[in-house]
Amino acid sequence: MAGPVIQTIDLTKVYPMGEYSITALNRVSLTFERGEFAGLVGPSGSGKTTFLNIVGTLDTPTSGQAIIMGTEISALSPLEAAGLRRQHIGFIFQTFNLFPVYTVYENVEFPLLLLGLPPVERRRRVMEALEWVRLADRARSRPTQLSGGQSQRVAIARAIVKKPAIVIADEPTANLDAENSYNILDIMRELNQELSITFLFATHDEKVIRYLRRKITLFDGRVAKDEILETAATPPPVT
Amino acid sequence: MKVLLKLAIRNLIAAGLRTWLNVIVLSLTFVVIIAAQGLFRGMGDQAARASIDYEFGGGQFWHPAYDPYDPLTIQDAHGLIPAELKPLIAAGQATPILVIQGTLYPQGRFLPVLIKGIDPSQKILSIPSEFLAASAAESEGESWPAEFTTSEKATGAYERMRIPDEIPAIIGTRMAATARLSVGDTVILRWRDSRGAFDARPVRIVHIFRTIVQSVDAGQVWIPLRVLQEMAGMPGEATVVTLAPGAASPPGNIPAAAGGWVYRDLRYLLRDIDQLVAAKTAGSATVYVILLFMSLLAIFDTQVLNIFHRIREIGTLVALGLTRRQVVLLFTLEGTLHAVLAAVLAAIYGYPLLSAFASHGWKMPEAFDSFGIALGERLMPVFTGGIIIGTVILILSLTAIISFWPARRLSRMRPTDALRGKLQ
Ligand SMILES: Nc1ncnc2c1ncn2[C@@H]1O[C@H](COP(=O)(O)OP(=O)(O)OP(=O)(O)O)[C@@H](O)[C@H]1O
Numbered sequence: 001m002a003g004p005v006i007q008t009i010d011l012t013k014v015y016p017m018g019e020y021s022i023t024a025l026n027r028v029s030l031t032f033e034r035g036e037f038a039g040l041v042g043p044s045g046s047g048k049t050t051f052l053n054i055v056g057t058l059d060t061p062t063s064g065q066a067i068i069m070g071t072e073i074s075a076l077s078p079l080e081a082a083g084l085r086r087q088h089i090g091f092i093f094q095t096f097n098l099f100p101v102y103t104v105y106e107n108v109e110f111p112l113l114l115l116g117l118p119p120v121e122r123r124r125r126v127m128e129a130l131e132w133v134r135l136a137d138r139a140r141s142r143p144t145q146l147s148g149g150q151s152q153r154v155a156i157a158r159a160i161v162k163k164p165a166i167v168i169a170d171e172p173t174a175n176l177d178a179e180n181s182y183n184i185l186d187i188m189r190e191l192n193q194e195l196s197i198t199f200l201f202a203t204h205d206e207k208v209i210r211y212l213r214r215k216i217t218l219f220d221g222r223v224a225k226d227e228i229l230e231t232a233a234t235p236p237p238v239t
Numbered sequence: 240m241k242v243l244l245k246l247a248i249r250n251l252i253a254a255g256l257r258t259w260l261n262v263i264v265l266s267l268t269f270v271v272i273i274a275a276q277g278l279f280r281g282m283g284d285q286a287a288r289a290s291i292d293y294e295f296g297g298g299q300f301w302h303p304a305y306d307p308y309d310p311l312t313i314q315d316a317h318g319l320i321p322a323e324l325k326p327l328i329a330a331g332q333a334t335p336i337l338v339i340q341g342t343l344y345p346q347g348r349f350l351p352v353l354i355k356g357i358d359p360s361q362k363i364l365s366i367p368s369e370f371l372a373a374s375a376a377e378s379e380g381e382s383w384p385a386e387f388t389t390s391e392k393a394t395g396a397y398e399r400m401r402i403p404d405e406i407p408a409i410i411g412t413r414m415a416a417t418a419r420l421s422v423g424d425t426v427i428l429r430w431r432d433s434r435g436a437f438d439a440r441p442v443r444i445v446h447i448f449r450t451i452v453q454s455v456d457a458g459q460v461w462i463p464l465r466v467l468q469e470m471a472g473m474p475g476e477a478t479v480v481t482l483a484p485g486a487a488s489p490p491g492n493i494p495a496a497a498g499g500w501v502y503r504d505l506r507y508l509l510r511d512i513d514q515l516v517a518a519k520t521a522g523s524a525t526v527y528v529i530l531l532f533m534s535l536l537a538i539f540d541t542q543v544l545n546i547f548h549r550i551r552e553i554g555t556l557v558a559l560g561l562t563r564r565q566v567v568l569l570f571t572l573e574g575t576l577h578a579v580l581a582a583v584l585a586a587i588y589g590y591p592l593l594s595a596f597a598s599h600g601w602k603m604p605e606a607f608d609s610f611g612i613a614l615g616e617r618l619m620p621v622f623t624g625g626i627i628i629g630t631v632i633l634i635l636s637l638t639a640i641i642s643f644w645p646a647r648r649l650s651r652m653r654p655t656d657a658l659r660g661k662l663q
């Protein structure tokens with residue numbers, strides 16, 4: 001589709017806290033085009049997670065607009081918002097959040113079940129996604145039998161199996177060691193390039209920042225800096 | 240939604256032991272409730288059947304003054320049998336019964352009784368009235384017509400007779416026990432005739448019958464109708480006319496108020512039994528209400544724990560594209576499926592168990608006669624589709640409610656909080 005995948009205009013989020021209130025986002029206006037590999041950085045409490053949640057339609061702004069895939073989200077009903085997430089948005093969490101009772105295969109299949117794809121198509125796509133994250137041989141394992149790195153790779157497969165326009169990843173490496181962090185960053189960059197999925201991170205992690213092609217620094221709920229990093233393509237020094 | 244159902248089933252099975260414990264307890268509840276309901280249904284059916292056999296036949300016509308609940312009306316509750324009913328009686332399709340009050344004097348005590356006159360040749364009720372005829376024939380060489388001739392039955396033109404010196408009587412086992420009478424005993428019976436004059440005569444117990452119907456036994460003395468009519472000075476009269484079992488209701492071509500008599504159909508006559516069974520069923524519910532409560536509590540507990548432990552998973556479900564309502568539905572389904580599994584399990588082991596129960600019945604302890612409802616020696620439970628379906632619907636809906644209850648708060652949760660593992 002033409003136009004930006006994400007556009008926010010004066011996005012503001014205020015949490016009332018009794019007598020005073022916390023402004024988590026203060027008139028944030030940002031635009032993300034298809035295929036970006038961008039990250040929000042900034043000190044703790046600067047509003048990174050808040051921004052991702054609103055863009056992911058899990059939260060609503062106090063004022064301002066968020067236009068996702070051409071739709072202004074505050075106008076959406078819960079069902080329509082859920083449809084938008086189902087179709088266009090993948091999530092990767094710091095804590096992996098796999099369904100413990102499902103196998104790896106079933107975890108990855110889940111978004112396709114929600115989309116109502118036929119079984120043959122589901123199977124093809126699940127195996128393809130597992131190939132991307134190099135876990136096709138672990139399809140029948142349970143999440144409890146996987147390492148952290150493997151779990152996060154399953155989560156990536158689950159996020160991209162429906163080929164969404166946007167993947168939102170809040171601190172995806174925070175629970176991983178260096179090797180696993182680089183591993184999943186490699187995979188995500190590959191997916192970003194091959195499938196031109198827009199990746200939007202929130203992170204403190206230098207390793208992640210190294211991979212970013214665009215780094216947005218938030219401070220006190222405002223955009224402090226928005227820079228394109230030309231050096232991003234540099235492969236990481238795997239030790 | 241199919242996906243949610245699939246998901247719910249998977250989650251449930253994955254929960255393993257916990258699920259199965261819930262399911263086993265709930266299936267037990269199913270079986271116990273159905274067994275108890277079946278037992279009471281069987282009780283009611285048995286009591287109704289016995290009452291039809293011994294007392295109500297296929298419905299009754301009552302003398303307008305007759306009220307079985309008011310003993311004071313008995314004095315006036317007699318009258319000539321309506322002409323419309325006579326053809327039925329002649330054809331053996333109905334039998335008249337006359338009821339008057341009297342007093343029995345066994346061994347110096349006195350017992351108020353109802354004296355009931357019954358046609359010894361009747362085949363409509365299971366009261367063994369034939370003993371009255373047989374003994375009448377052999378009584379002291381003195382012959383008196385205990386039975387009516389067909390023409391007498393049809394026309395009501397009765398031949399007067401002399402009251403026998405010793406009146407043959409049959410009584411039930413309860414009456415025999417109260418009066419301490421055995422077969423062959425004689426006892427003085429006193430009554431008041433239609434003109435208010437008292438008279439007394441010995442009666443000889445010619446037979447003692449056993450029935451579960453207390454209302455034809457306790458406090459009752461059965462003698463030949465013809466003799467009673469003569470004793471009471473009420474020739475050709477009766478109090479009720481009982482129709483043969485299976486009679487049309489209302490009986491064809493007989494006006495519902497024949498000769499001013501009131502037609503009482505079986506539903507009316509059996510309503511006491513129905514009420515009693517309903518009361519007994521409700522009274523005994525305590526046991527399975529506790530069982531039901533416990534199993535529902537276990538499911539409720541599971542639901543609450545699940546929602547608490549799986550809050551991150553719930554947030555993830557929303558992130559992946561479920562609405563909060565769908566999450567509520569998912570958890571409600573998960574909880575309710577316990578009842579579905581329990582129903583299946585209950586069917587697997589409960590069916591053979593309850594079938595065996597239904598065919599062997601339940602041997603009642605002697606003490607159960609005082610239970611307030613007439614019971615046979617062996618109670619056969621009756622499991623109707625209504626009982627089974629009703630129980631399944633009851634448990635399913637209660638489980639659905641109890642599953643929905645804790646899940647309902649998820650419709651207000653903030654998915655962002657859920658993802659952080661917080662439930663506000
Ligand atoms: N549910 C909430 N209620 C009240 N205040 C909140 C809530 N969520 C976030 N905040 C506040 O909003 C501000 C921004 O929070 P946010 O989680 O977006 O920060 P962040 O940049 O993601 O921080 P971190 O790097 O620590 O994850 C913080 O001051 C936080 O305390």
Ligand SMILES: [Mg+2]
Pocket residue numbers: 048049050170202
């Ligand atoms: Mg954060």
